[in-house]
Amino acid sequence: MTAFLRTMTFALVAALTALLLAAPASAAKIDDQFRAWLQNDLWPEATAKGISRQTFDAAFDGIKPNLKLPDLVMPGEKPKTPQKQHQAEFGSPGAYFAEKTVRAVTAGGRAREAANAKTLAAIEKRYGVPGEILLAIWGRETGFGAAKMPYNAFEVLGTKAFMSTKKDFFRTELLAALEIVQRGLAPVGAMKSSWAGALGQPQFMPTSFLKHAVDFDGDGRVDIWNSTPDVLASIANYLVHYGWVRGRGWGVEVTVPDSVSCSLEGPDQGKKISEWAGMGIKRVGGKPFPASELQAEGFLLMPAGRSGPAFIATPNFYVLKEYNTSDLYALFIGHGADRIAHGDQNFSGSWGPVGDLHRSDIAALQRALQAKGYDVGGSDGLPGFKTRRSIGKWQTKNGQAATCFPDAGLVGRLK
Structure with a gap:
């Protein structure tokens, strides 16, 4: 030719x-x-x-x-324009922490902590990530490997x-x-995933597998489908890649006085923990902040604004968000890890009657705030920290008590 x-x-x-x-x-x-x-x-x-x-x-x-x-x-065809949602998208964030769900992770984590004590100790020594954090992620992602990967x-x-x-x-x-198959890291038949294409017990996307999956059991191959040491070490390696700080936890629950605005929340508004303490923020239970933490940076975290528990988070909290971008997910992992380590004690603060809004309504609220010059992080219908604190700033500017969380009345006033 x-x-x-x-x-x-x-x-x-x-x-x-x-x-x-x-x-x-x-x-x-x-x-x-x-x-x-x-x-x-x-x-x-x-x-x-x-x-x-x-x-x-x-x-x-x-x-x-x-x-x-x-x-x-x-x-x-062209993507369809999203229609207005008629079902409530958001109940109280507290629903995410249903005791049955949390206890399944914490009880399962404690049982596996003993069975994998040597492996967890070796992983923590190498990577600096506490075993309880790894167990909480493992439990949350796939029920410690019990969830089937049917796809x-x-x-x-x-x-x-x-x-x-x-x-x-x-x-x-x-x-x-x-590339995973081409390099002999896994055969075609082993490439089982979730409906989103996430692989194995840690639920890694393929690019994350290539970057972070490790052979920790020493058998010469990476197996995040069947090898517990490989699964746990791969999770640890992932967190270290995104900046896990050895020797620090994820954060602690606190009480925030009315004099401290909830609009101070966010990873870009960090202060020394001694400064937060000087503003009247205290750990729940009366314990002082550790002396070793006072000069370290911490961040105010209020996932439901004034209608839920409050926390001072460390940079490690935001590393957990690299695994899943939801504040509630990262908080679930930190809380679950604490309960695996110290017993099943729930948050001191309670989740108020917030939520029951349509995602489309929250998106409309975000667009209205954007039009007024507020940075809400995008009009995606999800009340992230930028949306929460923008609400608080708008409320304060308009002579209202800052709650930093959307409600039906606020949506009505801003739409």
């Missing part, structure tokens, strides 16, 4: 592929579109990254798009890279999954 014919053939294949991908889902079978995308779009990039044809074909052998996965956009990672990641609302993100993860 001449160079001219090769060029024309390639151009024709590319044009047909583009036509298939641009056509509405009803115009051609999605399976055929997916296969065309694999061969003409994904494969050239995969081979350029060193993925062999054998690995590529084995990974996608028999794979079809899973149309039951969330956040998909049918080929040839084929290549089915999930392939579907989402082809037709999700976050194609670029999942394409990167899909190529990383292929």
